Amino acid sequence: MRYVIIGASAAGINAAKTLRETDSECEIVLISKDENVYSRCMLHLYISGERNLNSLSFIENDFFDKNRIIWLKGLSVMQINDTLKSLELSNNQTLSYDKLLIASGASAFIPPVKNLREATNVFPLRNIEDAISIAKRYKYGDNVVIIGGGLVGIDAAVGLIHKSASIHLVEMANRILPLQLDKTASSKYENLLIKNNVKLYLNSSAKEVILNEKGEAAALALSDGTEISCDLIIVAAGVRPNIDFIKDTQIKTDRGILIDNTCKTNIKDIFSAGDVTALSPIWPVAARQGKCAALNMLGKEATCDDNFAYLNSMNFLGLESVSIGTIEAPDSTYTTDIYETKNVYKKIIHKDGIIYGALLQGDISYCGILTNLIKNKTNISHINKSIFKLNSADF
Numbered sequence: 261m262r263y264v265i266i267g268a269s270a271a272g273i274n275a276a277k278t279l280r281e282t283d284s285e286c287e288i289v290l291i292s293k294d295e296n297v298y299s300r301c302m303l304h305l306y307i308s309g310e311r312n313l314n315s316l317s318f319i320e321n322d323f324f325d326k327n328r329i330i331w332l333k334g335l336s337v338m339q340i341n342d343t344l345k346s347l348e349l350s351n352n353q354t355l356s357y358d359k360l361l362i363a364s365g366a367s368a369f370i371p372p373v374k375n376l377r378e379a380t381n382v383f384p385l386r387n388i389e390d391a392i393s394i395a396k397r398y399k400y401g402d403n404v405v406i407i408g409g410g411l412v413g414i415d416a417a418v419g420l421i422h423k424s425a426s427i428h429l430v431e432m433a434n435r436i437l438p439l440q441l442d443k444t445a446s447s448k449y450e451n452l453l454i455k456n457n458v459k460l461y462l463n464s465s466a467k468e469v470i471l472n473e474k475g476e477a478a479a480l481a482l483s484d485g486t487e488i489s490c491d492l493i494i495v496a497a498g499v500r501p502n503i504d505f506i507k508d509t510q511i512k513t514d515r516g517i518l519i520d521n522t523c524k525t526n527i528k529d530i531f532s533a534g535d536v537t538a539l540s541p542i543w544p545v546a547a548r549q550g551k552c553a554a555l556n557m558l559g560k561e562a563t564c565d566d567n568f569a570y571l572n573s574m575n576f577l578g579l580e581s582v583s584i585g586t587i588e589a590p591d592s593t594y595t596t597d598i599y600e601t602k603n604v605y606k607k608i609i610h611k612d613g614i615i616y617g618a619l620l621q622g623d624i625s626y627c628g629i630l631t632n633l634i635k636n637k638t639n640i641s642h643i644n645k646s647i648f649k650l651n652s653a654d655f
């Protein structure tokens with residue numbers, strides 16, 4: 261039985277590991293454009309010079325040999341033939357599969373801002389090659405503009421802060437980290453960034469890149485007329501699933517590849533996991549889906565359907581936060597409880613005894629129990645104590 265996996269990152273590597281742990285005999289072939297296995301979550305540490313390519317890896321050096329996995333690195337899958345059950349690779353080779361896992365992740369989205377794609381000093385931050393280009397191009401004291409104030413944009417800012425860059429961060433929403441945090445929690449990070457000389461442009465959108473005679477971005481013009489001069493632009497404006505190579509198949513897609521809660525697609529023997537499904541583009545979900553897909557490829561039963569209760573964790577400039585589930589009450593039938601001191605902020609959103617979301621900042625020690633309560637939809641209405649002080653003995 262030949263199991264083929266497309267992608268050598270959170271989902272693909274966890275799937276390959278699970279396949280080998282569960283079946284010592286099967287043939288496992290893993291194909292990736294990536295020539296290295298590394299954690300994208302740590303790319304900012306490469307930019308800041310705190311880690312090199314080797315120390316970004318999340319597998320042992322002998323992972324492929326030890327697990328008898330054939331790794332075709334630096335190769336792209338160009339097309340899938342789901343009738344013949346084969347793949348066309350960028351070296352013109354055809355590879356057949358018995359079961360296939362598509363874990364091809366996502367690519368950075370470059371928004372349609374005038375000259376943004378043309379300028380030679382504009383980089384996304386998705387792959388190690390992007391981090392290498394940024395680190396090579398950046399010079400001490402450069403003016404850097406970051407478009408996007410989500411996790412990746414803040415990662416990029418933090419990666420350059422310690423190099424004393426002058427950083428300008430442009431975010432369309434009224435706060436940074438709008439998908440992960442509410443206004444109160446975001447403002448803590450905003451203050452930390454401002455203290456570290458990062459200039460924030462909230463409620464702002466990029467309108468045009470002004471090019472110099474060498475074709476480089478010399479400034480970014482915002483919709484309100486502000487012009488920010490720059491030596492480098494980093495684009496952190498979201499991602500799009502890597503699905504070009506499935507266009508000739510019958511695999512159903514929505515924003516990403518559609519899967520059921522066992523990671524099966526609508527096509528027999530084809531599974532999918534990770535950011536390419538666009539369900540919840542974070543590392544722990546990709547890893548969990550990769551394991552779940554592998555078990556189902558082997559005919560075992562496994563499900564992963566709790567993506568809603570995903571946990572976003574972050575630690576920027578020494579301040580830790582996690583958010584789980586919804587971060588704002590969907591309507592007035594929900595109750596929001598808040599606990600706040602100078603350094604700690606906690607918020608829990610609940611209705612009829614069920615917790616739907618939580619946000620913890622400054623002290624995240626309560627996160628394990630909250631994650632379980634949210635995931636399991638545990639009813640807490642019979643417990644007569646503060647919602648911020650529940651423990652496993654209460655259930």
Ligand SMILES: Cc1cc2nc3c(=O)[nH]c(=O)nc-3n(C[C@H](O)[C@H](O)[C@H](O)COP(=O)(O)OP(=O)(O)OC[C@H]3O[C@@H](n4cnc5c(N)ncnc54)[C@H](O)[C@@H]3O)c2cc1C
Nearest residue numbers: 267268269270271293294300336337364365534535542543
């Ligand atoms: C800068 C940055 C910071 C992040 N920080 C966090 C964080 O703090 N916490 C968190 O939870 N998540 C974070 N993430 C998100 C996290 O990295 C992703 O959710 C995770 O990498 C998804 O893993 P994946 O396996 O689905 O796909 P990817 O990591 O996108 O990997 C896709 C793989 O598929 C391969 N591939 C793609 N197309 C093809 C093709 N046609 N042929 C062959 N191979 C192909 C690629 O080479 C790669 O090996 C961050 C991401 C970035 C970029």
